[in-house]
Amino acid sequence: xxxxxxxxxxxxxxxxxxxxxxxxxxxxxxxxxxxxxxxxxxxxxxxxxxxxxxxxxxxxxxxxxxxxxxxxxxxxxxxxxxxxxxxxxxxxxxxxxxxxxxxxxxxxxxxxxxxxxxxxxxxxxxxxxxxxxxxxxxxxxxxxxxxxxxxxxxxxxxxxxxxxxxxxxxxxxxxxxxxxxxxxxxxxxxxxxxxx
Numbered sequence: 001x002x003x004x005x006x007x008x009x010x011x012x013x014x015x016x017x018x019x020x021x022x023x024x025x026x027x028x029x030x031x032x033x034x035x036x037x038x039x040x041x042x043x044x045x046x047x048x049x050x051x052x053x054x055x056x057x058x059x060x061x062x063x064x065x066x067x068x069x070x071x072x073x074x075x076x077x078x079x080x081x082x083x084x085x086x087x088x089x090x091x092x093x094x095x096x097x098x099x100x101x102x103x104x105x106x107x108x109x110x111x112x113x114x115x116x117x118x119x120x121x122x123x124x125x126x127x128x129x130x131x132x133x134x135x136x137x138x139x140x141x142x143x144x145x146x147x148x149x150x151x152x153x154x155x156x157x158x159x160x161x162x163x164x165x166x167x168x169x170x171x172x173x174x175x176x177x178x179x180x181x182x183x184x185x186x187x188x189x190x191x192x193x194x195x196x
Contacts (some may be wrong), residue, residue, distance in 0.1 A: 039174040049093040050081035096165040103141040106159035126183035130175040143185035
């Protein structure tokens with residue numbers, strides 16, 4: 001006796017249902033990534049330094065293969081990175097020649113509010129493009145400037161890292177009310193060390 005399909009069935013089989021679910025999930029991730037990416041400064045989007053990233057924060061090419069922060073051929077332009085269907089979102093590769101510095105405040109947010117030590121740093125630096133880290137407890141401040149090498153400053157629970165080369169930063173979760181442009185910050189590591 002043949003099995004009859006239910007009249008109200010949305011999918012012909014479990015594999016079809018699972019494929020549809022995966023497609024909806026990918027489409028939602030793409031929509032969110034595109035919305036977040038629209039809040040990124042043109043100073044970054046105009047540069048061909050973009051990668052995708054995996055759920056484990058591994059940089060990916062737009063075709064899904066691994067990307068490298070040392071290999072420009074594994075990067076793409078902003079538009080291609082946003083449109084790619086692999087990974088979770090987009091990231092920007094920092095290179096020494098670009099003069100872009102990211103100040104990463106680790107464990108700076110608690111219950112949605114900046115901790116006092118982080119607030120003091122933010123208040124003393126020029127207003128600039130700022131994003132929340134993926135963990136929800138970090139903050140990334142983007143500047144034009146130079147740092148000879150990555151630098152980590154840790155004093156007690158305060159942890160500040162300064163990057164400008166051979167790193168990639170996940171982007172798109174802009175802090176509301178912050179500028180959509182990068183401020184100048186000369187001697188970023190020295191300035192940060194004096195504030196921590």
